[in-house]
Amino acid sequence: MARRCTLNRYLLLMAQEHLEFRLPEIKSLLSLFGGQFISSQETYGKSPFWILSLPSEDIARNLMKRTVCAKSIFELWGHGRSPEELYSSLKNYPVEKMIPFLHSDSTYKIKIHTFNKTLTQEEKVKRIDALEFLPFEGKVNLKKPQHIFSILEDYGLDPNCIPENPYNIYFGRWIADGQRELIESYSVKKRHFIGNTSMDAGLSFIMVNHGKVKENDVVFDPFVGTGGLLIASAHFGAYVYGTDIDYNTVHGLGKASRKNQKWRGPDENIRANLRQYGLEKYYLDVLVSDASKPSWRKGTFFDAIITDPPYGIRESTRRTGSQKEIPRGIEKWPESHVPVSLSYHLSDMFFDLLNFAAETLVLGGRLVYWLPVYTPEYTEEMVPWHPCLKLISNCEQRLSSHTSRRLITMEKVKKFENRDQYSHLLSDHFLPYQGHNSFREKYFSGVTKRIIKEEKSNQE
């Protein structure tokens, strides 16, 4: 049996949240480190256990320095659907690969994790003892072992239907944990400067990973708000730019978003947020600017554009231009100048965003953005398209019974030739997007229907 190249098998233990977002995150990160997603598993779906083949442990470690979707990675030594299958699989694992970690000068410990079932201490010890046949020559050290081995037992995903025996058992050498602790340390609850729609820290990091952001990249967020996505990008070493049409938000003025706070303090702006996390050196600039009328000179400046555009519900969608539309409750401060804004049709916004990305991204650079969707009418054709950008992934997050948003990741694969060349192509394609224009209407119509229904049932 010929081996194409030496690939080793690893077991990824995934976190059980944002399920659809996990595979694109891992794939994007592997390609960032020169690896590829190779697996013999057919589907991943809901399972937290993923077996991957990678050419080196370095790639595995680099992956874990970035991922917030994976909890841990193990060098897989054996697995099976029963203890017997596991032991026989372990006996087939090349001894020369085991020896470096089991020799007499080393210290180790064996842990056991069970998923969807609790074992007694006695049961755990029994399973560990059953592995005595492995050539462990080192000393057990429970406090600070050099090597940690783990038995992982999979009892399925249904807490109401726990099997007597596990569906799968894995044994491997622990290599590294992922970055899930970032979710807590960067939590919006602790952040100095927040807005009404500040994104959950976990999703911010997922977006940055989908965007393949790396050290020394220049990342831009055209709808920057309070800068959450810039913080996540800066954490991984990217230098950041942001723009927003809202003067007060960019300057950190106006009413606070925190419950018991009336006005924002002097320490509340994007730069201060980066400073809070020791990331101020990555702050390039933020500007008050209309994303539909960008102020950049001609050129490809951005390695990634990572953004959460307004959906028109919690934040108003605005742009400058003449129209007799009454702006919604904009705080006016003496210094600020907020020109008359007209309602920015969502489909225009995505058209502008994709065109802008196609023009200003470096070749190979990525655009990552949220697309709001009225679920009952969603079809794949609705996802905005551009001849220079290739669709990499499309992940759904449900927001309510009839709305969701999709995280769209696109990669620039073709040089941008000419602005006018694309406009006729795209305007035809975007006509079916009335869904986006009336996203706000549909969202509120759903709410209205529900209220009417509740009132009816109260009367009965």
Place this chain on the structure above:
Amino acid sequence: MKLLTHNLLSSHVRGVGPRGFPLRLQATEVRINPVEFNPDFVARMIPKVEWAALLEAADTLHLVEVPKEPIEGYENDETFLRKMHHVLLEVDVLEGTLQCPESGRLFPISRGIPNMLLNDEETET
């Protein structure tokens, strides 16, 4: 506003096109902000810089020791990179204006943040 940013900005007043670059810088308050030197990042930015515009802006701010052009082998020249690092990233214009060279329109900079918003009539269709 950093000089790197100034170097990337252009006026988008209707009809102005590429003649909107570079914006004429005028500063009433400037601060020197020490930023950790990262030679790899600075080296990456060098090819993006429009040198004439950078020199003009540096001159307006009376900066000294500004390299006149990228030298050969700049990627490994620490002296050059440190000078560029200072000019591009450590000089911060806090208050001032950016002026469209074609239309004369002024964009204010306040608290280090440029305001590029245009009025209805000025916007490019």
